[in-house]
Amino acid sequence: MARLSDAAHAGSDLEAVLRQDRLLALGGLAAVVLLSWGYLWHGAAQMDHAGMSMAAMPHATDATALWLTFVMWTVMMAAMMLPSAAPAIALYGALVRKNGARGRLLPGVWLFTGAYLVVWTLFSAMATLLQVALDAGALLGPDMATTSTTLAGVTLVAAGLYQLTPLKAACLGKCRHPLPFFLTRWHDGPRGAFRMGAEHGLYCLGCCWALMLLLFVAGVMNLVWVALIAAFVFVEKLLPGARITTLAASVALVATGLFLLTGGRF
Numbered sequence: 001m002a003r004l005s006d007a008a009h010a011g012s013d014l015e016a017v018l019r020q021d022r023l024l025a026l027g028g029l030a031a032v033v034l035l036s037w038g039y040l041w042h043g044a045a046q047m048d049h050a051g052m053s054m055a056a057m058p059h060a061t062d063a064t065a066l067w068l069t070f071v072m073w074t075v076m077m078a079a080m081m082l083p084s085a086a087p088a089i090a091l092y093g094a095l096v097r098k099n100g101a102r103g104r105l106l107p108g109v110w111l112f113t114g115a116y117l118v119v120w121t122l123f124s125a126m127a128t129l130l131q132v133a134l135d136a137g138a139l140l141g142p143d144m145a146t147t148s149t150t151l152a153g154v155t156l157v158a159a160g161l162y163q164l165t166p167l168k169a170a171c172l173g174k175c176r177h178p179l180p181f182f183l184t185r186w187h188d189g190p191r192g193a194f195r196m197g198a199e200h201g202l203y204c205l206g207c208c209w210a211l212m213l214l215l216f217v218a219g220v221m222n223l224v225w226v227a228l229i230a231a232f233v234f235v236e237k238l239l240p241g242a243r244i245t246t247l248a249a250s251v252a253l254v255a256t257g258l259f260l261l262t263g264g265r266f
Contacts, residue, residue, distance in 0.1 A: 036079035040223060043072065069131060072221070073124035077212070080230040081120055081204060082113075084237045088178040088200060089113055092193075095182055111190055115197030119205055127212070134216065144220035152217045153260035159210040160253030163246050171206035172246070175237045208233055214253075 093109040134140045141147045146155070162168055174181050178200065187195050211229055218225035236245050 033079060033082050036075045039075050040079060040226065066132065070124060070128040073127045074121050076226060077120040077124050078117060080226065080233065083230065084234045085116060085204060087238060091178055092182065111193035112197035115194040116201040119198055119201030123205055123209065131220065143222060145218060146216050149260050153257040155213055155217050156253045156257030156260065159214055160250045160257060162210040163250035167206055171203045172236065172242060174203040175207050176242060
């Protein structure tokens, strides 16, 4: 009886530790998201208060402006993508804890999350270079939206058509149903956690990169559109009816793009 009591007590202690670990992981993830949105809001508020825009700041030749642009994109991608990635991160954490309860040493969720963010950080670097190129070509307005109706139209049509591609469908499927990914691509240890986080990040990138480029149409620091795109990504990746949502977005984007390309103006 004493042994059974000790075993039950040990099991209770383990459950308490696992519960605390889960709360810390999800709480930390929520804190990162809130801090990211806070940083974006503060930056936008400062720009509005000073009557400035990133286009009015030192241009691409200024290393400080280039760095700030990269930081802005990196923080923005974390703010936009982590909420929709949270279920996959939580699932990974549950699998880690389950294996850990059997005595296997596996890394925590932060290695997985960090690798996921590395992928979007690399995308942020590419987006920064694209913004530099558009700025150098005088194709960005004060709100960091393209001044070229043709470029805006082509971007919208391209993003809409990409919604219908097999690559988009495959990547979206991995994002919506991460369990088969973990079951078939599981790797132990810290390297395994980083590898799986990077792979999952690549699937999310394949799913959403075209949507992120729409910020050059709506305005890179237009927080209303940043929030709307983030909300659409969340709905498309997590809620039922993904196919209808994807198709509706495709039709809307292509129609809007063609409207601009045929001389329409908002």
